[in-house]
Amino acid sequence: MPPLAKLLSLLAFLLLAVAPARASVVNAPGANLEVSLVTYGPGDVYWERFGHDALELRDTVSGEAVNFNYGVFDFNEKNFFLNFARGRMHYLMDAEPTVDEESYYIQVGRSITRQRLAFTPEQAAALRDFLFWNLRPENAGYNYDYYVDNCTTRVRDALDKALGGVIKAGLAAQAGGMSYRQQTDRLMSAQPWLMLLLDLGLGPxxxxxxxxxxxxxxxxxxxxxxxxxxxxDGRGGTQSLVQNEELLSPNRLPAPPAQAPDLRLPLGASGLAFAVLLVATTRRARLAHALLATLYLIVAGLVGLLLLTLWTLTSHHSAWANANLLLFSPLAFLLLRAVWRARRDIAPSRFANTVLILQLAAALVAVLLHLLPGTVQQNQPWLLFALPAWLALAWSLRQTTHS
Structure with missing residues (x-):
């Protein structure tokens, strides 16, 4: 979504709010307002993989329809990438004519579904007033969070507020189908490397x-x-909140799978294959062994630094207290010298042996934590990947003590 165009349309709708003479969504009676939830399918770009939605208000008399959404961000914002890395993402609310917004999604092949909702005139007017208040420059910005404060939770909360809390009351008592991790893996599975990186970085x-x-x-x-x-329903009974659901434009992009991929087998097999290579090259191809071990140690150390940074220096609470830090630790850097000394048949120093024992103990703690009752973090795939690699590396380093 082009941020400058979004901001310009936001200003245009604010101008509408001070033009009461024009019959429009801004000043229509609640009885003339039709409220709909518009849902857009996932896109190709990584930040579009979760999909998007908007609230549509339509004046049934004038025919004017406006879409309100909370998904505007600007790559050109000062320190955008630094703030993103620190977990301080700034997003904006926006509004634009329904036709203009929907034409973009039709053009890129993302599905559009409209659900017309059962709002009383008073509820529709209250929602309209809240949305235009929220659209003011001093109210439009918010600190984005992928899981608890995003473009959909803002739409959901606005609907729930206008309906007096009926949505939250109905949904809070129902169990969810997946975890944040499973939903993330499912939706990002079309980009496997990014999916793996996100899964590795997510904590309990x-x-x-x-x-x-x-x-x-x-x-x-x-x-x-x-x-x-x-x-x-106003007559002593109840009615469905969704009065009508219409597919306005079909999806022309590959749809995400219904379930998250099971990463245990591929990561476990990869870890085992890497361990076999380490063991096989210990004596027969020492340069190849040293290069493989170096690659693993550098990656493990860098991952450990990243996980430690996410936990201690950022607001990404979904990455805090990540048990994968026990498997991929900055301690790995301290073993690089031992790997190249082993190539010359020089046994690891006492310091290297101590570091290796500490790392193996950390991996054991990771396993025990996972086996404890009540453990939340589901990092079995990374346990299956890292354990064979660390055991093979420890075995190969210890071989030089017998030469």
Missing amino acids: YADQPMNAWSESFLPYELQAKLRGIRVP
Whole structure:
């Protein structure tokens, strides 16, 4: 979404708010307002993989329709990438004519689904007033969080507030289907390396049990879960919140899988294959062995530094207290010299042996933590990958003590 165009359209709608003479969404009676949730399918770019949504307000008399969404960011913002790395992402709310916004999604092949919602005139007017208040420059910005404060949770919360809390009351009592980690892996599976990096960086927060309310941080989940919400019908009974659902444009992009991929077999097999290579080259191809071990130690050390930084120096709470730090540690850097000394049949120093024992103990702690009752973090794939590699590396280093 071009940020400058979004900001210009935001200003245009603010101008509408001070032009009461024009019949429009801004000043239409609540009885003339139609409220809809518009859901857009996932895109090709990594930040589009979770999908997107917007709230549409339509004046049934004038025909004007406006889409409000919370997904605007600007790569050109000062220190954007530094703030992103620190977990301080600044997003904006925006509004633009429905036709203009939908034309973009049709052009790029992302599906568009509109759900017309059962709002009373008073609720529709209250939602409209809140959205235009939120659209003001002093209110439009917010600190984005992928899981708990994003473009969908803001839409969900606005709907829930206007409906008096009925959505949260209905969804909080229902169990969720997946964890944050599973949903992330599922939606990012089209980009395997990025999926693996994200999975490696997610800590126990990403594996906590979710209810349907928290799982509705995703556009498609919110769309599906609203179908089961019922609201008063004004006659002493109830009616479905979703009065009508219409597919406005089909999806022309590959759809994400229904379930998250199981990473245990591929990562476990990769770790075992790497361990076999380390063992096989210990005596027969010492240069190749040293290069393989160096590659592993450098990657393990860099990953450890990254995980430690995410935990201690950023606001990415989903990466805090990551048990993978026990498997991939900066201690790995301290073993690089021992690997190249072993190539010349020089046994590891006492210092290197101590570091190796500490690293193996850390890996053992990671296994024990995973086996303890009540353990939250689901990092079995990385345990299966790292343990064979560390054991093979330790075995190969210890061989030089017998030469």
